[in-house]
Amino acid sequence: MCRHAAWLGEPRSLASLIQDPEHGLLRQSYAPRLQRHGVVNADGFGMGWYDGTLPEPIRYRRTVPIWADANLPGLARAARSHCLLAAVRSATVGMPLEETATAPFTDGRWLFSHNGRVDRKALRPLADDAESTCDSAWLAAAVFARLRAGAPAGDVLAEVVVRAGGGDPDARLNLLACDGASIAATAWGDTLFLHLEDGVLVASEPLDDRPGWQPVPERSLLLATPDGVRVQPL
Ligand code: GLN
Secondary structure, three states, X not given: OOEEEEEEEEEEEHHHOOOOXXXXXXXXXXXXXXXOOOOOOOOOEEEEEOOOOOOOOEEXXXXXXXXXXXXXXXXXXXXXXXXXXXXXOOOOOOOOOOHHHOOOEEEOOXXXXXXXXXXXXXXXXXXXXXXXXXXXXHHHHHHHHHHHOOOOHHHHHHHHHHHHHHHOOOOEEEEEEEOXXXXXEEEOOOOOEXXXXXXXXXXXXXXXXXXXXXXXXXXXEEEEEOOEEEEEEO
């Protein structure tokens, strides 16, 4: 499983998800603490953020391990936003190693990431095409098509997870999406945590050992907006 994290709240830098916390995504790329599938997350990484002057998020993704990008710490420190998303990848066996298979995927104002794996046959009925043959890229295409059609993010994630999970009972479908004003995420087969502060942090596993990290129950949907956080069963 890959590891992902997002923030919605008072502006902060991407370094707050990656290299500043003791167990941020940089550390999780080589020493995750709760990862059940895969050992390291060295098959690429990506991050996205919102700059108030641009209509769409800025997305940066690469196929090298996150620790191998010497420019990343400076970029992550300079990229500040009220809404952030970042991910490190452990490619599932059989999935391509390429930038187009690496989260975050993006469409319009949306950023999207996936922890897990799913049989691509279970995704064929959900999307027409994707930028990569990677299962996560197909999930992103299924999600983006429904968001473009105007469906609310919570409904979209719930529908895609329930249908993909129905087609593959062994699927692991932890999805994470944000649009600059909200975060939607699912826990389906892997861990997910949230931490409330001057905003909400959502992450596959805690980024540090501060008290207050709450596990999101298995098979549930999390919705975060500036008004608060809701968690409901899927
Ligand atoms: N299956 C996806 C991929 O290959 C996600 C992998 C993961 O969560 N480890 O990239």
